[in-house]
Amino acid sequence: MNNYLYNSDAYLREFDSDVISFKKSIFKNEEIYEFVLDQTCFFPEQGGQTSDTGSLICSDTGTKFEVFHVSIKNGVISHLARLKGDPAGKDVKETKCVHGTINWEERFDKMQNHSGEHLVSGTVHRFFGFDNVGFSLSDDNCTLDFNGTFSDEDIALIEKTVNRAVFENIEIQILYPDKEELASLEYRSKKEIEGQVRIVVFPGYDTCACCAPHVRRTGEIGLIKIVSAEHFKGGTRMSIRCGFRALDDYTGKLGECRKISQLLSVPMGEVSAAVEKVNTEVRNLKYDLIGKMNTILSLKAREVIKAKNPLVFIESADTNAVRAAVNSMIKENNGICGIFTGNDEKGYSFVIASSDIDCVGVLSLIKLEAGAKGGGNAGMIQGSIPCSENKIRALLKETDIRKV
Numbered sequence: 001m002n003n004y005l006y007n008s009d010a011y012l013r014e015f016d017s018d019v020i021s022f023k024k025s026i027f028k029n030e031e032i033y034e035f036v037l038d039q040t041c042f043f044p045e046q047g048g049q050t051s052d053t054g055s056l057i058c059s060d061t062g063t064k065f066e067v068f069h070v071s072i073k074n075g076v077i078s079h080l081a082r083l084k085g086d087p088a089g090k091d092v093k094e095t096k097c098v099h100g101t102i103n104w105e106e107r108f109d110k111m112q113n114h115s116g117e118h119l120v121s122g123t124v125h126r127f128f129g130f131d132n133v134g135f136s137l138s139d140d141n142c143t144l145d146f147n148g149t150f151s152d153e154d155i156a157l158i159e160k161t162v163n164r165a166v167f168e169n170i171e172i173q174i175l176y177p178d179k180e181e182l183a184s185l186e187y188r189s190k191k192e193i194e195g196q197v198r199i200v201v202f203p204g205y206d207t208c209a210c211c212a213p214h215v216r217r218t219g220e221i222g223l224i225k226i227v228s229a230e231h232f233k234g235g236t237r238m239s240i241r242c243g244f245r246a247l248d249d250y251t252g253k254l255g256e257c258r259k260i261s262q263l264l265s266v267p268m269g270e271v272s273a274a275v276e277k278v279n280t281e282v283r284n285l286k287y288d289l290i291g292k293m294n295t296i297l298s299l300k301a302r303e304v305i306k307a308k309n310p311l312v313f314i315e316s317a318d319t320n321a322v323r324a325a326v327n328s329m330i331k332e333n334n335g336i337c338g339i340f341t342g343n344d345e346k347g348y349s350f351v352i353a354s355s356d357i358d359c360v361g362v363l364s365l366i367k368l369e370a371g372a373k374g375g376g377n378a379g380m381i382q383g384s385i386p387c388s389e390n391k392i393r394a395l396l397k398e399t400d401i402r403k404v
């Protein structure tokens with residue numbers, strides 16, 4: 001039977017334990033080791049929270065293992081581990097006793113975020129009556145699913161309330177009520193729990209059944225920030241950052257904001273207005289550019305209109321201008337009239353039309369000879385062709401075309 005040391009002391013980082021069982025197996029072509037211990041402070045993956053990681057050192061041989069995953073099944077906790085260092089030639093013998101150490105930074109980070117989650121879920125339930133119907137806490141994300149939706153004002157109210165609870169530095173209580181006490185207790189719980197129920201109380205803010213380690217006082221959670229709240233399955237998926245994660249998030253976003261402010265030469269508080277201005281300028285320039293390219297296209301078309309099989313190559317132009325140019329060409333030319341937009345490197349989009357040559361035959365030719373893609377009818381075809389201007393011109397020479 002495992003003794004879950006994290007239940008009685010969430011701050012315990014190291015422990016000694018007898019080994020109940022130890023076995024070697026192959027997982028994804030790798031030798032791994034599975035330890036079941038008499039007691040442990042490794043929190044296993046459960047309730048939406050990923051497991052602790054850390055190390056185990058055999059007390060008798062000094063052999064070191066890196067614990068990468070911890071699971072629980074039927075109340076038994078298994079520690080999956082790799083040999084630390086170069087295992088080549090090492091004979092790993094069964095060991096009787098180990099010294100375990102959890103990765104404390106990772107654990108404390110999860111304690112901050114899990115306690116923060118309780119404050120948010122409890123506050124949502126208290127103010128709006130919505131339930132937390134899904135929870136996930138991994139190394140880099142903490143998401144909460146609610147069966148209801150929120151306005152921006154609701155989110156601001158929740159944030160302010162939970163951060164006030166942090167500044168009040170309330171002591172968090174862990175209770176193990178008997179059946180009678182439990183029956184008279186109002187608490188949140190996602191599912192029916194068998195056996196002894198563990199209740200985590202944030203006085204004045206939340207009471208919830210939970211098996212995970214928590215901080216001692218709300219002040220240790222640090223800042224709680226709701227970074228997103230998106231519609232999800234008819235409700236809301238909220239993403240939160242607490243403590244050091246909130247600090248990292250702030251630092252990252254501040255850095256991005258500073259870069260943008262430097263690039264646009266405006267104070268940080270004015271970046272969105274400056275970006276809007278740049279967007280408008282870019283939109284106007286693009287519009288202007290398209291207008292000029294369309295003019296160039298029609299001039300180029302006019303220049304070659306009397307040639308045999310006139311073809312025009314241009315970097316870019318809009319669809320309407322291309323169609324207009326090709327239509328004006330076929331009015332005065334019986335051959336193949338083509339407009340190609342693009343360049344030799346990326347290939348070209350094309351519109352080819354003719355008043356007397358079957359364009360479907362032309363399409364078959366360029367599909368076969370140049371890997372073109374596209375469709376159309378006898379009068380006009382369009383598509384893309386992945387080759388150079390020279391090759392296209394060679395393919396569409398008058399002599400070749402007359403054969404199609």
Ligand SMILES: [Zn+2]
Nearest residue numbers: 209210211212
């Ligand atoms: Zn919980």
